[in-house]
Amino acid sequence: MSAGVYSVEKMREILTGYMEAKKLRKTVERYTILECICRLQGHFDVETLRKHVVENHFSVSQAAVYNTIELLMDAGLVVRHQFFSQVVQYELKSAALTHHHAICHYCGGIREVKTEKVKIPADYKIPKFTPEYHSLYIYGMCSKCKFRERSQKKKNNE
Amino acid sequence: MSAGVYSVEKMREILTGYMEAKKLRKTVERYTILECICRLQGHFDVETLRKHVVENHFSVSQAAVYNTIELLMDAGLVVRHQFFSQVVQYELKSAALTHHHAICHYCGGIREVKTEKVKIPADYKIPKFTPEYHSLYIYGMCSKCKFRERSQKKKNNE
DNA sequence: TTTACTGCAAATATTTTGCAATATC
DNA sequence: GATATTGCAAAATATTTGCAGTAAA
Numbered sequence: 001m002s003a004g005v006y007s008v009e010k011m012r013e014i015l016t017g018y019m020e021a022k023k024l025r026k027t028v029e030r031y032t033i034l035e036c037i038c039r040l041q042g043h044f045d046v047e048t049l050r051k052h053v054v055e056n057h058f059s060v061s062q063a064a065v066y067n068t069i070e071l072l073m074d075a076g077l078v079v080r081h082q083f084f085s086q087v088v089q090y091e092l093k094s095a096a097l098t099h100h101h102a103i104c105h106y107c108g109g110i111r112e113v114k115t116e117k118v119k120i121p122a123d124y125k126i127p128k129f130t131p132e133y134h135s136l137y138i139y140g141m142c143s144k145c146k147f148r149e150r151s152q153k154k155k156n157n158e
Numbered sequence: 159m160s161a162g163v164y165s166v167e168k169m170r171e172i173l174t175g176y177m178e179a180k181k182l183r184k185t186v187e188r189y190t191i192l193e194c195i196c197r198l199q200g201h202f203d204v205e206t207l208r209k210h211v212v213e214n215h216f217s218v219s220q221a222a223v224y225n226t227i228e229l230l231m232d233a234g235l236v237v238r239h240q241f242f243s244q245v246v247q248y249e250l251k252s253a254a255l256t257h258h259h260a261i262c263h264y265c266g267g268i269r270e271v272k273t274e275k276v277k278i279p280a281d282y283k284i285p286k287f288t289p290e291y292h293s294l295y296i297y298g299m300c301s302k303c304k305f306r307e308r309s310q311k312k313k314n315n316e
Numbered sequence: 317t318t319t320a321c322t323g324c325a326a327a328t329a330t331t332t333t334g335c336a337a338t339a340t341c
Numbered sequence: 342g343a344t345a346t347t348g349c350a351a352a353a354t355a356t357t358t359g360c361a362g363t364a365a366a
Contacts, residue, residue: 025320025365046355061323066356073263079297082240086331086354102287105231111287118282120294126271128301129260135295136278139237143286183340183345204330219348224331244329244356 006094008038011077018075032058033068034077043081043089043110079133084108093133101135104142106149113138164252166196169235176233190216191226192235201239201247201268237291242266251291259293262300264307271296 006014015034019026036053037044044052050065069090072078079096081089083103099112120134141149164172173192177184194211195202202210208223227248230236237254239247241261257270278292299307 023366027321027365029322059323063324063357064322067321082246088240088355102284102289104287111284113284117284118278120276120278124276124296126260126269126275126296126298129262129269129296129298130301130304131260131296131298133297135297136292137295138282138284138287138289138292140284140287140289140291143288146288181341185340185346187347217348221332221349222347225346246330 006092008035011038011092011094014077015072015075018071024071029060029064030068030071032056033060033065034072037072037078037090037092042095043091045087045089049090076132079135081135083110083137096135097133100138102138102140102142104145105139106141106145109142109144111142164250166193169196169250169252172235173230173233176229182229187218187222188226188229190214191218191223192230195230195236195248195250200253201249203245203247207248234290237293239293241268241295254293255291258296260296260298260300262303263297264299264303267300267302269300 011034012031015030016026018024019030033049033053036049036056039056040049040052046062046065046069049069050060050062053060053065069078073080073090077093078090079093081091081096081101083089083101084105085108097115099114100118102111102113103109104111118136118138120136124131169192170189173188174184176182177188191207191211194207194214197214198207198210204220204223204227207227208218208220211218211223227236231238231248235251236248237251239249239259241247241259242263243266255273257272258276260269260271261267262269276294276296278294282289
């Protein structure tokens, strides 16, 4: 897992550009949260992110975290996932572009699958729709659960 | 939109087979809910489904609906989506297999895109993982929102 | 100075859970 | 008859909202 194609600096720049274009205010909270997301490396939920920010000696409210994530999604820096549980997960878009997600619906475990393994044509055309980003979720069973299932069947003499 | 590849009868059979294999009870609620899902044709959320069931003169509790959807997912008849809002949507798996989803993140509108348009190789291999089903979400901007955006820019002399 | 943004807390929305009643096996 | 499943309501979880205070422009 990596912070992705973009550096933290590049992402700050994109965020700044977006806020200036939309005439939004450049608050310390927004930049701090973006940096914390980069440091988190990978998927995160709102509560995890907020804890991480606070651990880095910066106090933010939950409301500001929700607000900022929304903003970062609008700016095209963050994408949203809902894999399995009720908790919504987020991820840096530049990182998400490098992989798909394999989700085991027995244990809820998530694996990243390099995009080269399952190539989706980037030039697909959809009438009356302008694609910007896509997300592929592959559901199935991980080897651990497969093993557990086999042991279970054996025990039951199936 | 169609009820999918399978007929209602076939799906009842699959459900029966699954419940017998797992030694679960064949309750009226479970069969009724499955039939209502088939009649709904397309995406639905828990509350919509429950209303539909009740409108068809059958009383079920919310708990039973949640329970049954979970069961139907385990039986491989229903898949889960979370497109945009906080509301989780479900769909018959056999219907979901025929299309991907194009999601406009400006208005939240969802379009179905025939799978032939964006073909995902069915034979992909993932180490230590057995794929069973996949879901492709294409995010972007629908033509209505594109038009609205253009009008807005024009008004602001951009 | 203006007002967008934050923090806080309360409100809403959604899902899960405990337990008694019921229906399946 | 044994117990899985349901219904009901309460609890838990997640997100949104209102409003006063703060800080960016």
